[in-house]
Amino acid sequence: MLNLEEILKGNKVNKTKEYKFSEALQELLDKSNIIITSKKTGDSYIVYKLKEKIKLKFYNSVIGTWQICSFLSPDEILDSWYVTQIG
Numbered sequence: 001m002l003n004l005e006e007i008l009k010g011n012k013v014n015k016t017k018e019y020k021f022s023e024a025l026q027e028l029l030d031k032s033n034i035i036i037t038s039k040k041t042g043d044s045y046i047v048y049k050l051k052e053k054i055k056l057k058f059y060n061s062v063i064g065t066w067q068i069c070s071f072l073s074p075d076e077i078l079d080s081w082y083v084t085q086i087g
Helices: 004-010 021-030 074-078
Strands: 034-038 044-050 053-060 065-068 081-085
Antiparallel strands (some): 034 044, 034 081, 044 053
């Protein structure tokens, strides 16, 4: 397992298997310590759970923090995704 900082700064995304967006999202929702990364854009996403609400967040490398994701582009959704265990 890699830590999150290694993945985000060192580009150590697990690229051994590609997933459809629906599969990657299901992994993200079902398991803890998972990050999904778009093959098309290289953007990484996590799920933030607070009480009964679930928010999808992406890592904004410009400001160096996670932001709530209000949308994903269709091109990104329809392309392949990577799932990486962090911890």
